Amino acid sequence: MSFVAELWSFLRARRKVWLMPVIIVMVVLGGLLILAQGSVVAPFIYTLF
Numbered sequence: 001m002s003f004v005a006e007l008w009s010f011l012r013a014r015r016k017v018w019l020m021p022v023i024i025v026m027v028v029l030g031g032l033l034i035l036a037q038g039s040v041v042a043p044f045i046y047t048l049f
Helices: 002-013 017-035 042-046
Strands: none
């Protein structure tokens, strides 16, 4: 959790808070791809991209 706190303080200090939604979307999509790698729904998720 210290990484997240440090990232947040860096973004706030540099006035780059608008990047946080972009980072969140990238993490969610990456997690979705990793979790769906071995599942039955993988072909349907990969067609979205």
